[in-house]
Amino acid sequence: MGRTPPANRPGWGDLPQAVTAAVEVRVGAPLASVDYPSGGFTPGLAARAAFADGSRVFLKGIPTGDGTAGMYRAEAAVGAVLPESVAPALLWSVKTGGWLMLSFEDLSGGAPDLSPGAAGVGPALDVVGELERTLTPCPLPDAKPFEELARELAGNWTRLQGSGPADAGSDAWATAYARDLVGLDDPAALVEATAGGTLLHCDLRADNMLLNADGRVKAIDWAWTARGAAWVDAAFFLPQLVLAGHTAAVAERLLAERVPAWRAAPEAGVLGFAVALTGYWSWHARTGPGGALGAYRGRAAEAGREWIAHRAGWKAPIPASR
Incomplete structure (x- = not known):
C-alpha cells in the first residue's frame, strides 16, 4: 500500500468531483485518507479509503466508456452472489459522472506468500477448495460458459510455430515438441473437458487473493468469471505455485491434498488445459504489450512449460529467469 497510485492507475484526486462527491454521499462522510495497492493490470481506480466517521471501504472504479468497463460490470454482478466465506462483500455499486464505482468490504492483510x-x-x-464447494452449482444464472475463454486460450501454439524465433532457451524446447504441442492444443477438446456447473474465478494469483488477520484467504478481482468444470480454478492456480518456487510435481501434490475436484480432474483435460494456457501466455508475451504485463506473461509461460513437461513426461525446458 502507498499514498500514491501506480503509474497505470488513477488516484482519488483524478476522479471527477461529481464522482468523489457521490461516493462520500453514499458512505455518509467525507474522505479522510486513501491508500493504493501495488500491482494489477487494469487502468481503473483501486484504493483503500478511510472516511471521517471511521468507516473504511475498498473502492474500485472505471470510466464507463473505457474498454475494460465490462470487467467492472461483471465484477459488480458476481459480487452480488458471492458468499463472504470466499470473497469480500460487495457493499454497493453506483454509476455516476461517467464512472462506474464499486465499494467492497475493506479487509486487512495482503497477498499471501506462496513460496x-x-x-x-x-x-x-x-x-481454492472452498470455491469449488460453495460455488457449485453456479449461483450466477447468466454466467457465461467457460467455452468462450477456452476458445480464446486454445490454438496459440499453431500461431507460435509460424511466428519465428524468440529467446533461444525456451523455444528450443518448444521446437523439440512442436508437433505434440500443436496436437494437444485442441479448442474442441478443451471446451468439452472444461464444461461444467461451477462458478469459476479464472484468474487466481497471489495478487488476486487477500490473506486476512484471521489466517484465511479470500479471492478478489472477479472480473473473468465463467461457468465451467470445478477443477479449472485449480488449474489456473497451479502455475502460480510454480512461479513462487515450487516444482510442478509438488504443486500437483499440494492441490491434490486440498482440492477434491483436482483429484477427480481428467488427465487428458488437464494436460490440454496446461498446453492451451501456456500457449496463450507464450503468444501474448511475444506479441502483446511489454511492461509489467508482458514480463508477467513471459514468466508465467516458463512456469507453464515446466508444468507441461511434468504432466507429459517430457524433458524439462531450460528457464530464462524468473
Whole structure:
C-alpha cells in the first residue's frame, strides 16, 4: 500500500468531483485518507479509503466508456452472489459522472506468500477448495460458459510455430515438441473437458487473493468469471505455485491434498488445459504489450512449460529467469 497510485492507475484526486462527491454521499462522510495497492493490470481506480466517521471501504472504479468497463460490470454482478466465506462483500455499486464505482468490504492483510514453506500457501489452497464447494452449482444464472475463454486460450501454439524465433532457451524446447504441442492444443477438446456447473474465478494469483488477520484467504478481482468444470480454478492456480518456487510435481501434490475436484480432474483435460494456457501466455508475451504485463506473461509461460513437461513426461525446458 502507498499514498500514491501506480503509474497505470488513477488516484482519488483524478476522479471527477461529481464522482468523489457521490461516493462520500453514499458512505455518509467525507474522505479522510486513501491508500493504493501495488500491482494489477487494469487502468481503473483501486484504493483503500478511510472516511471521517471511521468507516473504511475498498473502492474500485472505471470510466464507463473505457474498454475494460465490462470487467467492472461483471465484477459488480458476481459480487452480488458471492458468499463472504470466499470473497469480500460487495457493499454497493453506483454509476455516476461517467464512472462506474464499486465499494467492497475493506479487509486487512495482503497477498499471501506462496513460496515453499510460507504461511500463505495452506490458506491459499484452502480457498481454492472452498470455491469449488460453495460455488457449485453456479449461483450466477447468466454466467457465461467457460467455452468462450477456452476458445480464446486454445490454438496459440499453431500461431507460435509460424511466428519465428524468440529467446533461444525456451523455444528450443518448444521446437523439440512442436508437433505434440500443436496436437494437444485442441479448442474442441478443451471446451468439452472444461464444461461444467461451477462458478469459476479464472484468474487466481497471489495478487488476486487477500490473506486476512484471521489466517484465511479470500479471492478478489472477479472480473473473468465463467461457468465451467470445478477443477479449472485449480488449474489456473497451479502455475502460480510454480512461479513462487515450487516444482510442478509438488504443486500437483499440494492441490491434490486440498482440492477434491483436482483429484477427480481428467488427465487428458488437464494436460490440454496446461498446453492451451501456456500457449496463450507464450503468444501474448511475444506479441502483446511489454511492461509489467508482458514480463508477467513471459514468466508465467516458463512456469507453464515446466508444468507441461511434468504432466507429459517430457524433458524439462531450460528457464530464462524468473
